[in-house]
Amino acid sequence: MTREKEIYKVTLVGGVANLLLVGFKFIAGTVGHSGAMLADAVHSLSDFLTDVVVLIFVGISAKPQDESHDFGHGKFETIATLFIGLALVAAALGIVVSGAGKLAAWLQGESLPSPGKIALWGALVSIVVKELLYQYTAIKGRKLESKAVVANAWHHRSDSLSSIGCAIGIGGAIFLGDRWTVLDPLASIVVGAMLVKVAWDLLVPSVGELTEQSLPDSTEKEIMGLIESVEGVCQPHNLRTRRIGNRIAAEVHIRLDGAMTLNEAHEKASAIERLFKGRFGNNAHIIIHMEPKK
Ligand SMILES: [Zn+2]
Ligand SMILES: [Zn+2]
Incomplete structure (x- = not known):
């Protein structure tokens, strides 16, 4: 079974x-x-x-x-x-x-x-x-x-x-x-x-x-930690989280080197998605907005 x-x-x-x-x-x-x-x-x-x-x-x-x-x-x-x-x-x-x-x-x-x-x-x-x-x-x-x-x-x-x-x-x-x-x-x-x-x-x-209550602080910190663990990704901000039944959803902004190619940037975002789903389940939902590092 x-x-x-x-x-x-x-x-x-x-x-x-x-x-x-x-x-x-x-x-x-x-x-x-x-x-x-x-x-x-x-x-x-x-x-x-x-x-x-x-x-x-x-x-x-x-x-x-x-x-x-x-x-x-x-x-x-x-x-x-x-x-x-x-x-x-x-x-x-x-x-x-x-x-x-x-x-x-x-x-x-x-x-x-x-x-x-x-x-x-x-x-x-x-x-x-x-x-x-x-x-x-x-x-x-x-x-x-x-x-x-x-x-x-x-x-x-x-x-x-x-x-x-x-x-x-x-x-x-x-x-x-x-x-x-x-x-x-x-x-x-x-x-x-x-x-x-x-x-x-x-x-x-x-x-x-x-009422779209955010996830607990400890979970939000954990998500930020996952994002920062991807090499080349920095200053994650504007994290927004909520729960949808037994799954969670998150939106976040990240900064990357502005000279990076779109292929490389996409690979960074995908790496974050894999970590996120690995931790919170395959139906967890995340949207990543990318900005050039200042
Ligand atoms: Zn009872
Ligand atoms: Zn931003």
Whole structure:
């Protein structure tokens, strides 16, 4: 199997597991009347949608440029991620508001219903499944040397931590007696707040990319270093960079000896292009403007 296919398979396994968890948790949360379990279900739903974006849109993003999209289709993935982030913010705020409503009712002396045991089972199954997914994905990620896969593994582990929080809240609400039923909405507020963070981490880079945010300083310095490493090329300036989905694009001015022939100058520019694509991938995009050295 090629590396791409292996990565695809690991993502697919995580996606199917997330989908099964979504179904199970929504049933457990609804039947068990647990706000915490429903909040955890929404989290799994957002994870599943993110997997779908990775599986579908990475394919679209990889589609080469055509007449209607000269820079390729990378931003389809970014737009999809932005929408997931926005939907998630709305869902997360809904969860927090609903949890806070129950908390306020409890503070005013109202008694809250105790969640059913099935809600607790939802959390326990989720902890086990997510920990297994963490182990599986981390092993694959290290074997494939893929940062994205390793990051996904850590996401699975953070999901299992979130489910542990749910299990404590739901378990406490069930077993500690009527006074502690408030633990369920408290857990849902915590999970909702964690979801806001997940959404934020999706939104910030997407908005940055859609507004043509420059690449980080360290990457720009690295690009300048590559350019200066070509003999005879000096004073690179006016570097402009941006991200287009999973590829990057750069424009830069360089200075060359004015007496150089066009053949030689073209060879210098091609050497920079080769270094650039060697470092940032074959579909990375660079335009070089040449000026005579003063
Ligand atoms: Zn998650
Ligand atoms: Zn210039």
